[in-house]
Amino acid sequence: MAFENLLPVSDALLAQAGLFNEQRLFNQLKIHSRESGLPELNELDVVLIGVRERRGAVEELEDYLDFSAVRKAFYKLFPGNWHTRVGDLGDLEAGDQLSDTYFALKELVNSCVKNDVIPIILGGSQDLTYALYRAFDDLDQMVNLVSVDSRFDLGNSSLPITHESYVGKIIVEQPYNLFNYSNLGYQTFFNSQEEIDLMEKLYFDAFRLGNLTSDISRIEPVMRDADIVSFDLSAIQADVLGFMHPEHSNGFNGRESCAIARYAGLSDRVRVFGIFEYLITKEASVSASLLGQMIWYFIEGVNYRMNESLSNRDEDFLHYNVPVDDEMLSFYKSRRSDRWWIEIPFLEGVNTKLKRHTLLPCTEEDYVNACNQEIPERWYKAKLKNEI
Numbered sequence: 240m241a242f243e244n245l246l247p248v249s250d251a252l253l254a255q256a257g258l259f260n261e262q263r264l265f266n267q268l269k270i271h272s273r274e275s276g277l278p279e280l281n282e283l284d285v286v287l288i289g290v291r292e293r294r295g296a297v298e299e300l301e302d303y304l305d306f307s308a309v310r311k312a313f314y315k316l317f318p319g320n321w322h323t324r325v326g327d328l329g330d331l332e333a334g335d336q337l338s339d340t341y342f343a344l345k346e347l348v349n350s351c352v353k354n355d356v357i358p359i360i361l362g363g364s365q366d367l368t369y370a371l372y373r374a375f376d377d378l379d380q381m382v383n384l385v386s387v388d389s390r391f392d393l394g395n396s397s398l399p400i401t402h403e404s405y406v407g408k409i410i411v412e413q414p415y416n417l418f419n420y421s422n423l424g425y426q427t428f429f430n431s432q433e434e435i436d437l438m439e440k441l442y443f444d445a446f447r448l449g450n451l452t453s454d455i456s457r458i459e460p461v462m463r464d465a466d467i468v469s470f471d472l473s474a475i476q477a478d479v480l481g482f483m484h485p486e487h488s489n490g491f492n493g494r495e496s497c498a499i500a501r502y503a504g505l506s507d508r509v510r511v512f513g514i515f516e517y518l519i520t521k522e523a524s525v526s527a528s529l530l531g532q533m534i535w536y537f538i539e540g541v542n543y544r545m546n547e548s549l550s551n552r553d554e555d556f557l558h559y560n561v562p563v564d565d566e567m568l569s570f571y572k573s574r575r576s577d578r579w580w581i582e583i584p585f586l587e588g589v590n591t592k593l594k595r596h597t598l599l600p601c602t603e604e605d606y607v608n609a610c611n612q613e614i615p616e617r618w619y620k621a622k623l624k625n626e627i
Contacts, residue, residue, distance in 0.1 A: 241346040242280075245288070245329045247273045252307050256314045264325075264535075265314035271329040278326045280350070285323055285357045285538055287313075288347065289330035292340045293363025295402050296516075304363050304517065306330065308524060312531030319535075323542040337400075341370040348374035352510050357541060359534055364402040365392065365515035368469040372409050372416070374511070375466065381418035383464050383508075384409070387499055388471040389426045389448070389487060393434045402516070410441070418624065421461050423499070424448045424474045426489060442620035448489065455498050460617075462502040463578070463600035465509050470499070470533075472516040472526070481525030483518050493529050500533040504540020507547060512537050545576050549598050556580075561609040568618070570606050571598065579603055583621045 248270055256265040269278035280286075289306040310327065331347065334340040344360070348371055351358040360371065368386070375382050386392065386406070394404020396411045409417055421444040427435070438445050444461065451457055462468065473484040479493050491499065503509050514530060549571075552558065556571040569582040580598040605615040 241343075241350040242277055242328065244331055244343050245271060245277065245347075246332055247271045247276075247329045248310065248327055249307060250274075252310060255311065259315060262317060263314060264316045264318045267318050267325070268314070269324070269326040271327060277328065280354050280356055283324050283326040283356055285325050285359060285541055286351065287325075287327045287359045287361065287534065290333075290340070290344055290360060290362035290367055291330055292333040292337070292344075292367060294333065294337045294340075295364035295366030295400060295405070297401050297403055303519065305519060306361055306517070308527035309361060309517070309530045309534075312524075312527040313534050314531075316531060316535050319539050319542060321538065321542045323538055325538055341367070341373070344370040345373045345376075348511055349377070352378070357509070358511055359537060360511065360513040360515075361517065361530070361534075362513060362515045363517065365469060365471050365513075366400050366402045366405040367515060368467070368513060369400060369405045369408055371467050371469070371511050371513055375416055376414055380416075380466075382416045382466045383419045383421070384417060384467045384469065385421045385423060385461060385465040385503075386469045386471065387423045387474050387491075388469075389424060389474050389490060390429045390471075391422055391425060391434045391438060391445070393437060419443065419464070419621070421465070422446065423458055423461065424451055424491060442624050444617060444620065448491070452491065452495060455495050457602075458499055459502050459505075460579075460600035460602055462499075462506045462509065465503070465506055467511045467513070468503040468509055469513045469515060470496075470503075472514065472530075475529075479525075480529060483526050484516065493532075496529065497532055497536040501536040501540040504537040504542075505544060506540075507544050547573055547575060547578075549580065559606065561606070563609055563612055563614050566614065568609050568614070570601070570609070572603075572606075577603075579606060581605065581609075581615060581618050583618065583625055 259265050271277045291304040348358055392403055392405055393407045396407035400408045423446050425445055426448050473487045474490050475496050476490040476492055477485050477487050503512055555574055559570040561568045571580045579601050581601045583597050583599050599621050
């Protein structure tokens with residue numbers, strides 16, 4: 240059973256939370272406790288799972304992880320006007336080997352996805368994203384991975400996997416399920432020129448920190464096309480997280496981090512959301528407060544998903560054809576949400592898993608630029624990947 244290795248939320252934390260005002264979020268959650276056991280998965284839409292594993296980290300840091308402070312900060316919040324059913328399944332303890340943790344996490348996430356439950360994974364080192372990706376191996380689809388990170392984490396794929404090389408492992412190891420990898424918030428001085436060149440060669444998407452902080456809404460269409468979102472907490476300014484990652488003086492602020500989490504939740508496609516690189520610090524209450532709010536905003540986004548059916552384009556969408564050079568770009572605008580998509584030509588017989596990628600989320604600005612004879616860069620990259 241995929242969930243048999245989960246540890247219940249501690250009695251001490253539950254006793255503290257039991258003293259909260261009855262209107263607090265704690266009293267609406269279905270929580271895995273020692274007394275009542277695991278909640279039924281079919282009664283939930285979103286679940287929180289902690290993973291006590293950070294052996295994939297390069298740095299020599301304390302291995303012990305305790306997410307009680309994050310849970311307490313989350314439990315204390317007031318719920319929104321939600322219909323989303325939320326549970327806390329407790330923690331997955333680290334296995335004897337790192338590979339054992341990967342396997343257990345893969346099985347957990349796979350079970351959640353197959354039951355239409357969205358897991359929020361709160362973890363140690365970001366290499367756990369590899370297990371999230373492998374959870375899609377037996378599903379008939381390609382996977383889009385979005386990483387909020389100051390680094391690309393391509394690393395050296397010939398060496399054992401770490402939190403600095405997990406993306407490289409995903410790219411080179413079979414089965415090949417990755418269609419696109421997008422990085423949000425990279426900082427050039429944290430990445431080698433070789434990695435920057437490789438991102439371009441593989442037609443992956445990379446967005447510099449400054450370009451996003453000037454307009455955080457640019458993240459929305461990228462999230463709308465994601466299956467897995469992995470958020471590295473080192474992408475957040477050090478002072479915002481109580482100097483959890485002191486070397487990262489630049490990064491997203493608290494408001495932007497919550498906005499990113501909400502965009503991920505709003506995406507009709509995101510099926511797994513992970514927050515990684517959590518460390519125990521003296522200022523744990525500062526970081527725990529922000530993480531609790533990020534989790535809250537992700538659930539808020541899930542609650543307001545529109546679940547637009549892209550198959551019914553004739554009735555629910557406006558269609559615009561824009562000639563650009565030798566191409567005819569086909570745009571669709573939703574009558575319900577005013578969101579935009581652009582069609583990618585699908586090549587029969589090239590890859591049968593790519594059928595659901597024929598519409599690429601975009602912005603109205605992309606449509607306006609196309610009218611001015613500028614081909615959207617993300618469309619061009621997606622088209623080239625489709626032809627490989």
